[in-house]
Amino acid sequence: MLKCSGKCEVLAEDAKQKIREIIESFKDVKDPLIEILHKVQDYYGFLPYNVQAFIADEMNIPLSDIYGVVTFYARFTTEPVGKNRISVCLGTACYVKSSQALYDALKQKLKLTDDCMVTPDKKFSLDSARCVGACGLAPVIMINNDVYGKVTPAMLDDILAKYE
Amino acid sequence: MEEKMITLTIDGKSVTVPEGSTVLKACKAAGINVPTLCYLEKINEIGACRMCLVEIEGVRGLNTACTFPAGDGMVVRTNTPKLREARKMNLELILSNHKRECTSCIRSGKCELQALAEELGVTDVRFEGVREEKEIDELSPSIVRDNNKCILCKRCVAVCKKRQGISAISAVNRGFGSEIRAPFGESLRDLDCINCGQCIEACPVGALYEKSNIKDVWKAIDDPETITVVEVAPAVRAGIGEEFGYPIGTNVTGKMVTALRNLGFDYVFDTNSAADVTIMEEANELIERVSNGGKLPLITSCCPAWIKECEQEFPDYLDNLSSCKSPQAMFGALFKNYIAPEKLKIDAKKVVLVSIMPCTAKKFESSREELGENGLKDVDISITSRELARMIKEAGIEFTKLEDSGYDSPIGEATGAAAIFGTTGGVTEAAVRTAVAVLSNNTIDQVDFQVLRGEKGVKEYEVKTDAVKLKGVVVSGMLHAKHLLERIRKGDVKYDFIEIMACRGGCVCGGGQPIVSSKVQSEINVFEKRSSVLYDIDKNSELRRSHENPFVKDLYDNYYEKPLSHKAHEQLHTTYVNRDRYPKDGLR
Numbered sequence: 041m042l043k044c045s046g047k048c049e050v051l052a053e054d055a056k057q058k059i060r061e062i063i064e065s066f067k068d069v070k071d072p073l074i075e076i077l078h079k080v081q082d083y084y085g086f087l088p089y090n091v092q093a094f095i096a097d098e099m100n101i102p103l104s105d106i107y108g109v110v111t112f113y114a115r116f117t118t119e120p121v122g123k124n125r126i127s128v129c130l131g132t133a134c135y136v137k138s139s140q141a142l143y144d145a146l147k148q149k150l151k152l153t154d155d156c157m158v159t160p161d162k163k164f165s166l167d168s169a170r171c172v173g174a175c176g177l178a179p180v181i182m183i184n185n186d187v188y189g190k191v192t193p194a195m196l197d198d199i200l201a202k203y204e
Numbered sequence: 205m206e207e208k209m210i211t212l213t214i215d216g217k218s219v220t221v222p223e224g225s226t227v228l229k230a231c232k233a234a235g236i237n238v239p240t241l242c243y244l245e246k247i248n249e250i251g252a253c254r255m256c257l258v259e260i261e262g263v264r265g266l267n268t269a270c271t272f273p274a275g276d277g278m279v280v281r282t283n284t285p286k287l288r289e290a291r292k293m294n295l296e297l298i299l300s301n302h303k304r305e306c307t308s309c310i311r312s313g314k315c316e317l318q319a320l321a322e323e324l325g326v327t328d329v330r331f332e333g334v335r336e337e338k339e340i341d342e343l344s345p346s347i348v349r350d351n352n353k354c355i356l357c358k359r360c361v362a363v364c365k366k367r368q369g370i371s372a373i374s375a376v377n378r379g380f381g382s383e384i385r386a387p388f389g390e391s392l393r394d395l396d397c398i399n400c401g402q403c404i405e406a407c408p409v410g411a412l413y414e415k416s417n418i419k420d421v422w423k424a425i426d427d428p429e430t431i432t433v434v435e436v437a438p439a440v441r442a443g444i445g446e447e448f449g450y451p452i453g454t455n456v457t458g459k460m461v462t463a464l465r466n467l468g469f470d471y472v473f474d475t476n477s478a479a480d481v482t483i484m485e486e487a488n489e490l491i492e493r494v495s496n497g498g499k500l501p502l503i504t505s506c507c508p509a510w511i512k513e514c515e516q517e518f519p520d521y522l523d524n525l526s527s528c529k530s531p532q533a534m535f536g537a538l539f540k541n542y543i544a545p546e547k548l549k550i551d552a553k554k555v556v557l558v559s560i561m562p563c564t565a566k567k568f569e570s571s572r573e574e575l576g577e578n579g580l581k582d583v584d585i586s587i588t589s590r591e592l593a594r595m596i597k598e599a600g601i602e603f604t605k606l607e608d609s610g611y612d613s614p615i616g617e618a619t620g621a622a623a624i625f626g627t628t629g630g631v632t633e634a635a636v637r638t639a640v641a642v643l644s645n646n647t648i649d650q651v652d653f654q655v656l657r658g659e660k661g662v663k664e665y666e667v668k669t670d671a672v673k674l675k676g677v678v679v680s681g682m683l684h685a686k687h688l689l690e691r692i693r694k695g696d697v698k699y700d701f702i703e704i705m706a707c708r709g710g711c712v713c714g715g716g717q718p719i720v721s722s723k724v725q726s727e728i729n730v731f732e733k734r735s736s737v738l739y740d741i742d743k744n745s746e747l748r749r750s751h752e753n754p755f756v757k758d759l760y761d762n763y764y765e766k767p768l769s770h771k772a773h774e775q776l777h778t779t780y781v782n783r784d785r786y787p788k789d790g791l792r
Contacts, residue, residue: 050789089388093786102371103395103786107387111376118388 051090058083059091063098073101073109077116086117120158122165124203127182131171139179143168145193146181149200164203210276215283227280228256228269232726238282239291239320241298241408242357243270244722247366253357254294255320258282266290292324299326301333302409303352311410314719317355318409334380343391345571346399346415346564351383354411359722360384360403367708369683370513372397384411388791396516396785398682400509400706401564401588401715414564414716418595420585424556425468431555434469435535436460438476439562439626439711440589442737446718447593448603453733455741458608463596464560465609471548474611475559476618478535479625479634481759482506483750485528485776487635488767490701491643499523501676501692501699504631505778506530508569509706513682516785518689524702527777529582531625532559532566533575536582537775542763547614552580559586562626562714565706574778588716614755620651620742621750627735628680628710629656629663632703636667636674637749644671651748657739659709659731662688676701681708709735 051059062079066072080095081087087110096103110116128134128143146152146166150159158165174180177189181199188199208223212230219234226249231238241253251268258269261279266287269280281287299321306312320326338351358375361384365371372395373386386395404412424430445456464472490502505511505526514521529537536559540552559566569575570583587595596603611617621637624630633656640648648669655665661684667674676699679685685704691697707714709731720730747753764772 089791092387093788096786102365102374103387104371104374108374108376112378 051094055084055091056094059094060098063095073099073106074113077106077110081116086120088118088120092118120162120165122158122162124164124183126164126166127169127172128166129170129172129174129178129180129182130168131175133171133175134179137178139181141193142179142181142191142196145196149196164200210274212274212276212278212280214280221274223276225274226270227258227260227267227272227274227278230274230280231258231269231282236282238269239323240270240722241316241320241355242359244359244362244406245726248357248359248362250358250362253298253355255291257287257290257294259284259287288324292326295321295324295326296329296331297333298355299329300331301335302355303335303350304329309353309410310413311353311407311719314721315410316408316721316723319721336380338383341385341391342415344393344397344399344415344568346567347392347397347401347404348413348415349385349392350411350413351385352411353409354384355409356382356384357408358384359406359408360412363402363406367681367683368398368400368402368706369686370396370398373403390791394787394791398509398512398706399565399568399715400682402707404564404715405713405717405719408722414588414591415567416591417567417585417587418591418598421558421587421591421595424558424585429554431471431550432469432558433471433473433539433555434464434558434560435473435475435478435532435539435583436464436560437532437562437566437626437711438479438623438630438738438741439714439717439734440560440592441741442626442712442734443562443717444589444593446720447590448596450604451733452720452724452728452730453737455737456603457741458610459603459606460592461611462606462609463601463603464592466601466606467595467599469558471612473535473539473615474618474622475531475535476622476625477615477753477755478538479531479622480618480750480753480756481538481776482528482531482534482625483621483631483634483638484756484760484767485534485772486526486631487638487642487750489526489528490635491639492768494700501702502526503702504704506625506631507565507705507707507711508563509565509682510685510704511780512565512568512783513685513706515780515783517686518693519782520693521689522780522782525780527773527779529575529776529778530566530569531622532561532569532586533582533778534776535559536575536584537577538759540580540582541577541775542759543615546763556584557582559583560589560592561586562589562711562717563707564588564715566716574780577775590716590718593718616755617745618755619750619753620745620748622753623738623741623745626711626738627657627731628705628708629658629678629703630710630738632656632665632676632678632701634750635701636672638751639672639674640667640669641749642751644669647671657735659729661708674700676703678703680705680710682706712738 059080066076092106093103128139150164179191181188181191209220210223211220214234217234219230221230221233239255241255249270251271256269257266259281341349373384386392424432441457441460445454461472493502503524505528536557544550544552566586570586575582621634633653637651661681663678679688712734713731
């Protein structure tokens with residue numbers, strides 16, 4: 041069960057307004073749902089329950105239709121993301137170079153749980169990647185668009201400090 | 205407009221069908237059986253299960269007959285070594301991650317997957333698929349979903365969306381993670397599922413079934429301190445025979461009553477008696493609203509699935525709902541308040557009242573807080589026709605060998621008007637009979653109103669007699685009802701009285717009725733057969749108008765005084781709640 045996917049967040053009025061505008065801008069497009077979801081995710085960061093339920097009500101389509109699309113495409117996320125998105129490569133090369141240990145260390149340092157992979161202050165969120173195309177630098181982590189290679193758990197504090 | 209016809213050859217046999225038909229339709233027309241699994245005519249023709257594979261000359265590969273358009277001059281083969289092998293392998297792949305516990309599965313013997321494995325000669329499954337234990341959703345009071353058995357045929361999704369217009373469920377995730385379920389991992393209990401159980405009827409396997417209350421019923425029966433009382437809805441007697449090998453459309457009322465008594469119930473009564481009371485209350489409510497400028501249209505409140513839908517999607521019509529409790533609840537209320545203490549001289553607190561319903565939503569209804577007084581629930585336990593059949597089998601009762609018997613006094617037999625409650629249009633017809641007779645001072649003798657009968661999802665009618673002028677509509681199938689209400693909202697149409705049943709055809713085809721395989725459904729009109737049982741009961745009844753029921757007369761003479769009296773309002777009427785379809789303050 042997803043427990044932290046914004047299930048209890050109430051959607052603010054300005055967010056509602058913005059989402060309404062996005063939906064409105066697609067009024068002449070046939071089957072616009074996927075495009076609308078992209079735009080809304082760009083704006084809101086992720087697609088939690090309240091965002092999807094609001095879109096369902098506004099577009100008069102069932103929530104289950106939206107949720108089905110959101111979970112089908114890997115590009116959409118129902119999980120909140122932090123201001124800084126940390127991505128640990130768990131691809132083959134990084135994995136054999138112990139990237140799992142980096143992932144676990146980050147999870148522990150940032151006090152994250154499987155139910156909630158974003159820090160309470162929303163500064164950091166953690167996920168994993170399958171190869172970022174920099175196997176020579178394994179193990180690799182990415183923070184936003186910055187790539188860090190040959191990372192050891194001891195280096196993590198210094199790296200994170202750059203984003204404090 | 206004349207239909208263009210095309211001719212094709214299937215297994216050497218020439219067949220002519222209208223243009224636009226699928227190859228599967230053409231096969232059917234030619235009398236050739238092609239196996240199907242995910243197929244449900246008109247609502248789920250998606251080629252997902254790949255059972256209906258055929259070879260088409262000049263077309264590459266094997267194609268699914270249910271999606272492939274038939275063409276003029278097409279040459280089709282349905283029975284080749286390649287097809288037999290492919291179908292078999294596809295079925296094995298479906299079986300490879302299916303939780304195969306056939307002997308203890310609730311659908312055993314009625315499972316389309318099981319039947320197909322036998323039909324295709326699958327005696328061994330060569331593949332072992334990834335089988336991750338999936339959480340069973342059993343929080344809903346009505347429906348259990350076990351995705352370990354789900355084969356992703358999407359029949360339930362199609363029925364929920366295209367027939368009921370609800371879409372409580374959809375396919376979520378992808379690949380091996382694919383599942384059919386409600387959004388956000390929520391239980392069916394917590395979002396917009398209306399508990400109608402049509403998904404159960406559509407499911408070919410054991411992935412969907414009613415939340416069973418059989419144990420609760422046994423417990424009550426086995427407790428010597430408890431007085432067990434059972435009420436049976438009209439549609440049950442028209443369906444339950446199927447569970448014991450009778451042809452669809454067999455009236456087994458007498459045997460069913462005997463079986464209930466043999467199970468150990470202390471009193472066996474007919475919900476129909478309460479339906480007669482419902483008519484008295486509802487017809488008078490209608491007359492009062494019409495003559496006092498009350499809120500119109502008046503909309504029926506018998507169907508708990510419709511009630512939930514009204515509460516979540518049409519809260520602006522809550523005042524249009526009849527305040528009458530459904531017959532199920534009305535029976536409970538009048539039994540516990542009047543019959544038990546006054547007639548039977550028993551303590552209502554010692555009574556466990558069980559209802560046998562063709563419906564899964566009745567379980568939800570019986571759990572509603574509004575339905576009960578003084579700490580007593582109107583109905584304590586509600587079980588489906590299927591559950592009753594299971595209990596009868598479990599008790600070792602040989603149903604077919606039972607003698608007929610009748611309902612217990614002091615309630616006895618109900619009228620024919622109440623029997624037809626179990627089919628679409630029946631509530632309206634019963635109400636019209638009483639309204640016409642009462643308002644014309646019995647000068648009009650009409651009892652049959654054919655315009656209200658039949659399978660059509662939307663039946664408009666006008667009653668024009670000297671006594672009654674009424675414009676109404678009868679709707680069955682939730683999608684039809686939604687469309688109609690949207691039109692009423694816009695002001696496109698106007699009615700005085702609306703009957704809404706969530707299930708297409710009404711309660712005879714309810715979500716708690718015996719399962720009929722998709723194949724049999726495509727060959728037999730189940731609605732027509734089952735509803736004809738009720739019309740026959742009606743036709744052969746001595747009394748065919750609710751107000752003529754002696755029990756009803758006694759009830760008003762000696763207890764409620766008159767319909768809509770203060771006491772009647774307290775006990776026989778209810779209130780509704782405004783609920784969000786998708787909770788606005790987030791999920792728990």
